Amino acid sequence: MQNFKNKLYNYETPPPEEIWNRISEGMQSEKVINISHHRKSKFIFYATAAAVSVVIIFLGSLFFKNEKISNSTGNVATKENPISPQKMKDSMFLNQKILESIIHNPKEKKEIVSNDLRETNIHTKYLTIEGPNGKPVKISPKVATLIVYADKEFPPRPVWSDKICKWQQIMLSSTISPTSAGLADLVQNASNNDKLQ
Amino acid sequence: MTATSNHIPSESDLIKGCIEGDAQMQRLLYDQFSPKMYGVCLRYTENTEDANDVMQEGFIKVYKSLSKFRAEGSFEGWIRRIFINTSIEHYRKKVKLYNVTEVQENTIEDSELDALDSLATKDILNIVNKLSPGYKQVFNLHVVEGYSHKEIADLLGITEGTSKSQLARAKGVLKKMIEAGIGSTNRN
Numbered sequence: 413m414q415n416f417k418n419k420l421y422n423y424e425t426p427p428p429e430e431i432w433n434r435i436s437e438g439m440q441s442e443k444v445i446n447i448s449h450h451r452k453s454k455f456i457f458y459a460t461a462a463a464v465s466v467v468i469i470f471l472g473s474l475f476f477k478n479e480k481i482s483n484s485t486g487n488v489a490t491k492e493n494p495i496s497p498q499k500m501k502d503s504m505f506l507n508q509k510i511l512e513s514i515i516h517n518p519k520e521k522k523e524i525v526s527n528d529l530r531e532t533n534i535h536t537k538y539l540t541i542e543g544p545n546g547k548p549v550k551i552s553p554k555v556a557t558l559i560v561y562a563d564k565e566f567p568p569r570p571v572w573s574d575k576i577c578k579w580q581q582i583m584l585s586s587t588i589s590p591t592s593a594g595l596a597d598l599v600q601n602a603s604n605n606d607k608l609q
Numbered sequence: 610m611t612a613t614s615n616h617i618p619s620e621s622d623l624i625k626g627c628i629e630g631d632a633q634m635q636r637l638l639y640d641q642f643s644p645k646m647y648g649v650c651l652r653y654t655e656n657t658e659d660a661n662d663v664m665q666e667g668f669i670k671v672y673k674s675l676s677k678f679r680a681e682g683s684f685e686g687w688i689r690r691i692f693i694n695t696s697i698e699h700y701r702k703k704v705k706l707y708n709v710t711e712v713q714e715n716t717i718e719d720s721e722l723d724a725l726d727s728l729a730t731k732d733i734l735n736i737v738n739k740l741s742p743g744y745k746q747v748f749n750l751h752v753v754e755g756y757s758h759k760e761i762a763d764l765l766g767i768t769e770g771t772s773k774s775q776l777a778r779a780k781g782v783l784k785k786m787i788e789a790g791i792g793s794t795n796r797n
Contacts, residue, residue, distance in 0.1 A: 416725035416733050420652060420753045423730050424644035427664055431647075432639055434665045439635065439672060 620684055628675050635672060642685065643668070646692045652734065652749050653696035655742060667695040693754065697764055700742060722780065724787045736786050744779035751776050 618626065618637065626634025646667060650660040670691050678687055725733050740748060746765060750756040751772070756764070758772040765772070 416722065416728070417753055419726075419730040419733055420737065420749075422645070423648035423652070423734060425647055425651070426644050427647040428661065431643075431661055431664050432636070434661075435639065435668045436632070438665060438669045439632075 624675055624678060624684070627672055638671075639668060642688055645685070646688065649689060649692045650696060652737065652753070653693065653700065653746065655738075659699060663692070663696050663699050666699070667692040670695060693750070694764070697746065700746060701766070722783060722787070725783075736783065739786060740779050740782055744775055744782060747772055747775040748779040748783075 618634065623634055623638050623641075627638055643664070647660065647664055650663045650667070651657070654660045654663055671688055674691065678684065725736070728736070737745060737748065747761055750761045750764065751758065758769045758776075761767075761772040762769045767775075
């Protein structure tokens with residue numbers, strides 16, 4: 413390396429004092445920027461967390477709302493609360509009325525049942541049976557009709573088969589029904605009697 | 610103002626202190642390297658105002674980048690590269706470099722610049738600073754720092770051929786200035 417190259421490479425001279433002041437100020441502002449950036453990051457983090465929570469709550473409410481709707485449109489209402497004695501009495505009376513109609517008029521059982529169920533005064537009432545967990549279960553007249561109709565002559569559509577079977581099982585094991593057997597059992601007996609005659 | 614301390618910290622302590630934001634250590638590092646780095650800044654910039662700006666920007670970069678220093682080379686070399694890069698960035702912000710037509714330049718042997726050896730460093734610096742910015746960058750990078758034309762091309766965003774041409778022209782201009790006895794005027 414030539415001498416002038418070394419001279420240039422190693423050339424040094426003290427910088428003006430003001431430069432350090434500028435650097436020092438620059439470093440301070442960098443710190444401020446870093447702190448504000450940190451705060452900004454924290455704010456973004458919390459804002460994101462809040463937004464995600466709101467979305468989860470919203471989606472959750474939508475999910476439960478849909479579930480509630482599907483339950484309410486299913487024509488089968490399960491009640492956790494105990495039924496009042498008056499309501500129980502009304503339900504028993506309705507059950508009795510329908511069952512008597514079926515037992516005493518087996519030939520026309522389908523028409524009787526549906527006629528009874530079409531009556532305006534009972535249209536909004538429910539049949540009450542005992543569910544598998546021992547709790548009272550109310551069944552809408554429409555479903556009751558469907559369950560009653562469900563036999564070999566009038567098989568339900570495949571999509572309903574499983575549900576009908578399930579409810580028939582529940583009703584067979586029901587102890588709240590006014591008779592010693594469940595509604596479906598009685599319907600079955602009535603149907604057998606009908607065949608024997 | 611100069612930081613005073615009876616205990617001179619080691620290079621690693623200095624680096625560690627600066628990373629931790631210790632203002633005293635930052636000042637010590639500045640005191641240790643600022644004269645040399647200011648020399649670098651003066652060589653690559655066109656005036657003292659630009660040199661001061663690069664000096665400030667360069668040291669802030671050094672402090673911010675210290676955590677990335679891997680001690681694979683010398684610490685001074687690492688700082689110097691930061692200052693050279695900062696000078697080039699500063700220069701490129703101001704001047705758009707264009708590739709020049711590559712022509713066969715008359716090769717000027719380094720020996721023809723031997724006359725510079727006899728001059729005082731400040732006079733050499735004055736002569737080199739009279740080169741146009743493009744010539745000066747290439748001359749400093751290749752002749753003084755020892756960068757290859759490939760490295761210079763990458764750094765300046767030009768072709769290797771352009772780098773070679775610029776260097777040849779820079780040497781030609783320097784030779785003429787030496788012959789004319791220019792170099793005693795002060796930098797603004």
